[in-house]
Amino acid sequence: MSYKENSDYININLKRTATEDELLVLNRFWNVILPYRYIKGGGKKIKKLFSKDMFFDKNLEKVKIKKHFINIKSHSSIDNQNFGVCFKKSLSTGAKPESEMISTVQNSDCKEIGKYFHKCGTPVTAVDINKSDIRYLTEFTFNLAKQIKKSKISNGLNIIVVGSNTTANEDTDTVKNAFLQKKLTDLTIDAFQKKVITAVQSCEYGIFTALVKLIRKRKWGIFVNIDNLHKTQHDLSAGECLISETPERLIFGVLNRKLVDFLQIVDKYELDFSIIGKIDKSKSIKVISKNNQVIHLNKKLILNPLPKISLPNDEDYDKNYVYGDNITEENLDSIFNDISFKSKKAFYKCFDGIVGNKTSFLSKDNGISELWYPQIKYFISQAIHSDNLQIKYNPYSAGQNIVCEAVRKIIAIGHKPLAIYVNCNYNLSEINSIKKISELRNGIYDAAKKLKIKVINIVLSQSEENNLIVLAIGKKKKRERLFIQYFENAQKIYMIGKPDNLPATSTYQKILEDNIYPYPDKVNFKFEKRLLKCIRKLQKCNLVSAIIPIERFGIVGALVKSLSAKKLGFKCDRHDFNLNYMFNEIQSRFLVSTTKDIEPILKKHKIPFIMLGKTKTADYIEFDGIKIPCEDFYSKYFCF
Amino acid sequence: MKIKTAVIVFPGSTGAQDLKTAFDYFEWDTDFIWHKDNLLTKYDIIFLPRGLPYGNFEFTKDELTTKSHILNKLPISKKLIVGFSDGFKILCELDLLKGTLACNVNNCLYSGIKEFAFLDNNINLPISTYYGNFIKKQDFNEDVILKYSDNSELSGNKIAGVFDYGNKVIGMAADPELAVLPQLKHFDGRKVFEFLKNVI
Numbered sequence: 001m002s003y004k005e006n007s008d009y010i011n012i013n014l015k016r017t018a019t020e021d022e023l024l025v026l027n028r029f030w031n032v033i034l035p036y037r038y039i040k041g042g043g044k045k046i047k048k049l050f051s052k053d054m055f056f057d058k059n060l061e062k063v064k065i066k067k068h069f070i071n072i073k074s075h076s077s078i079d080n081q082n083f084g085v086c087f088k089k090s091l092s093t094g095a096k097p098e099s100e101m102i103s104t105v106q107n108s109d110c111k112e113i114g115k116y117f118h119k120c121g122t123p124v125t126a127v128d129i130n131k132s133d134i135r136y137l138t139e140f141t142f143n144l145a146k147q148i149k150k151s152k153i154s155n156g157l158n159i160i161v162v163g164s165n166t167t168a169n170e171d172t173d174t175v176k177n178a179f180l181q182k183k184l185t186d187l188t189i190d191a192f193q194k195k196v197i198t199a200v201q202s203c204e205y206g207i208f209t210a211l212v213k214l215i216r217k218r219k220w221g222i223f224v225n226i227d228n229l230h231k232t233q234h235d236l237s238a239g240e241c242l243i244s245e246t247p248e249r250l251i252f253g254v255l256n257r258k259l260v261d262f263l264q265i266v267d268k269y270e271l272d273f274s275i276i277g278k279i280d281k282s283k284s285i286k287v288i289s290k291n292n293q294v295i296h297l298n299k300k301l302i303l304n305p306l307p308k309i310s311l312p313n314d315e316d317y318d319k320n321y322v323y324g325d326n327i328t329e330e331n332l333d334s335i336f337n338d339i340s341f342k343s344k345k346a347f348y349k350c351f352d353g354i355v356g357n358k359t360s361f362l363s364k365d366n367g368i369s370e371l372w373y374p375q376i377k378y379f380i381s382q383a384i385h386s387d388n389l390q391i392k393y394n395p396y397s398a399g400q401n402i403v404c405e406a407v408r409k410i411i412a413i414g415h416k417p418l419a420i421y422v423n424c425n426y427n428l429s430e431i432n433s434i435k436k437i438s439e440l441r442n443g444i445y446d447a448a449k450k451l452k453i454k455v456i457n458i459v460l461s462q463s464e465e466n467n468l469i470v471l472a473i474g475k476k477k478k479r480e481r482l483f484i485q486y487f488e489n490a491q492k493i494y495m496i497g498k499p500d501n502l503p504a505t506s507t508y509q510k511i512l513e514d515n516i517y518p519y520p521d522k523v524n525f526k527f528e529k530r531l532l533k534c535i536r537k538l539q540k541c542n543l544v545s546a547i548i549p550i551e552r553f554g555i556v557g558a559l560v561k562s563l564s565a566k567k568l569g570f571k572c573d574r575h576d577f578n579l580n581y582m583f584n585e586i587q588s589r590f591l592v593s594t595t596k597d598i599e600p601i602l603k604k605h606k607i608p609f610i611m612l613g614k615t616k617t618a619d620y621i622e623f624d625g626i627k628i629p630c631e632d633f634y635s636k637y638f639c640f
Numbered sequence: 641m642k643i644k645t646a647v648i649v650f651p652g653s654t655g656a657q658d659l660k661t662a663f664d665y666f667e668w669d670t671d672f673i674w675h676k677d678n679l680l681t682k683y684d685i686i687f688l689p690r691g692l693p694y695g696n697f698e699f700t701k702d703e704l705t706t707k708s709h710i711l712n713k714l715p716i717s718k719k720l721i722v723g724f725s726d727g728f729k730i731l732c733e734l735d736l737l738k739g740t741l742a743c744n745v746n747n748c749l750y751s752g753i754k755e756f757a758f759l760d761n762n763i764n765l766p767i768s769t770y771y772g773n774f775i776k777k778q779d780f781n782e783d784v785i786l787k788y789s790d791n792s793e794l795s796g797n798k799i800a801g802v803f804d805y806g807n808k809v810i811g812m813a814a815d816p817e818l819a820v821l822p823q824l825k826h827f828d829g830r831k832v833f834e835f836l837k838n839v840i
Contacts, residue, residue, distance in 0.1 A: 179695025183651055268674065269651060 013301050021239030021287070021294045025208045028243045029302065152198040153220050157279040158259060161207065162187065162271050163249030166231040166241050180248050183269045188250065190269075196262040199253030208242035210251045211285060212302055221282030221299065226289045230274045238289045253279065395436040398468065399443020400523040401587055406472035407451055408549035411532050412590065413485070414539050415474030419454040420444075423469040430466075440468070450525040484546050486565035487593045487615045491545060493570065495555060496602060496609040497531055497589030498524075528588055534605035535590065543596045550589040555612070556582040558591045559621060560630060569618025569630065574610065582623065643668040643837060646683040648710055650675045655690025655725065655817065662817040666833055675708035684840050685720045688727030690768075690815055697770065701733050717807045720840050728801075728811035729771055736809045737802055738780040741771040746793035755789040756800055756814065759835070762789060763828035765814040767800075772813045774799040785835075786812050803839075810836070 010018045010026060018026075163184055191197045201210035207229075211222050226238040236244075254262045266273050285302065287295035403420060410417040422444055426437055448455045453472075487493065538544045548558045559570055559582075592598070593615070602609045620627040645663055649656045649672045656672060663670045673679055675693070679686070693699060694707065704711050711734060714721055723731040729741045744750055749770045756763055772794035786801025788794060794813075801812035812832070819829030 179652060
């Protein structure tokens, strides 16, 4: 649901105009926390159709407590200041060191990464690799606290927030302070063992979400005075406070008679806290700020957003729908029977600030980052590639292409691609949605098989807009030469790869000409592998400076991004180049910058190439006598 | 008679529970003592476990003695005081061992199993540290009881563990408590604990 749809719906149900704070918290809650709830019976239906390994973006898992050992499913986050690595959900540990996580990690291609954290046979989770202690214990684990689910809600239960000060725009995936996290964990275990707490929730999806989870069942409601919350900025609105997300904050439910004991424990760990409210029987969430009621939402409204979308039945498909080449009516059934997402319970995510790239030598906006792990003597890279257009037209080819695009980024910086992780947001209410997803899945797996990389997991989420994000992971041994992602002055620029004499759509062309060709192209893997082999050869022989994969916005996009770092310009020496070709988004191509002779190697590998021209100190790009200021590309056409 | 051990727990300690697990294997009694509490003298061995005490790499003697009152009341020369990994660093900062634990020679965190020369034996112990490079001070007169077997990327002089017999203080850069349990596939840590038992 869009913001406007939400707002209209809320106003109708409240029979009044909702406050800004109410709109803020509900929009966040519905769109982030409850997206799969939009589907009527969708969760079960999708699970039935797809493998049980399919991973949904769920919240807390159940916890079972056995003596001092806690069997949990943990969610560890990553400190992006120190490039730590985490193993996200579905990681279960117990008293036994040989947990399934170790065998999973050992069996995957990412085992070199996992080995670093696998010390003496005990599972570990790293948060901060620059600190000397990077393991967690067999009995207790990082972020344990929020996994304890033993809430006994009662009337008058005090709601206490403990942890970092609330700040605006906090991000749930960032662990800024590993030490604080540890203290919170220890506090929770301590308080739990002394039986002074009856409820605990993590604020990783915001305080509002945590409060809703507390009162989810039965008759409970909450009254909150948000002014009591400890914050960094005093002018934060109630809504901003309530949606602020961090795993470095917990909410506890504490009975009056245990309050003193609990606060002593909080004092022991020297943590900040605030008592923000109490549980009542109102079946609603009421929040006051400066003696004014700013939020009053009925629980029914919070937990049941409309409109619900019905998942189409298997029979309700468009008979005119054109499937991908290898899918026919006959083999469709067998595809459904054969679907099994080969997910692993532990998966690897390396977070380098996808938008704000912290590896400075790589030009930002390319969605590639590279980190050096001295302990295992590897560079580890990740490349993000996202797409929302391809899957609409031809999901099978889209699946293939997007995997190849992500892998090309890994290769471009000199790494060996290892595995991919896929995040698919799809509007499941669309007709043929499930079949399209299965085609997409097939395309992804086919590409991964041909490129000899693993698919770690495919995550499917319901979304208004279809969007596919592939995270590719690679590695490189030793401190080899780094392959930068920008051009230097007076370098020759070659375009190598698929010949650019075929028409294809591009976003730019759509804007200009409203011209739709069959899109995207199928991947020719024979050519693709030859091309990637050639790239590796050029890298090993030290013949190239930068290698830029051509993706959205075609040659121009790749040029402009790569010239911008050094504020250079470019002159195209060819007179046969139409400006439209420059935006052509044909796959399997790279821009390569060099001062050496690379043509013999390109010819030997039978890779088509064109020498486009040379970089120069200028603030424009010149084609066929037409000079276009580089600045224009940024401001008018691209949204880098 | 059962050995009684105390493990001093700092806010950043992560090795406390592992020590207890190892002591349970040997059937030693263990108490966790919070760093702000008072230490009773009923214990035979007092351990400073792995884990940066306050979550940061650099901690000074002043910070240790101000924040952790228990460190002012350690029964030096009366009871055996042992520091593993970061606990070793704490003992050095408190001047209870005459040396400094500096950054590893290669300036990188090391985490893995290493071979050591322990008294007359070669043993394999886990070690995970950024500060494995022990540098003697001028008045160093302790015995070196643990040495890296190879010219490691951690230390220039191969010293990994020292024992001040007079004050009964032992420091080791390794984590022998992680090499005790049968499930962990490495058992050489047991030799270290047997040595400690004989010392008291």
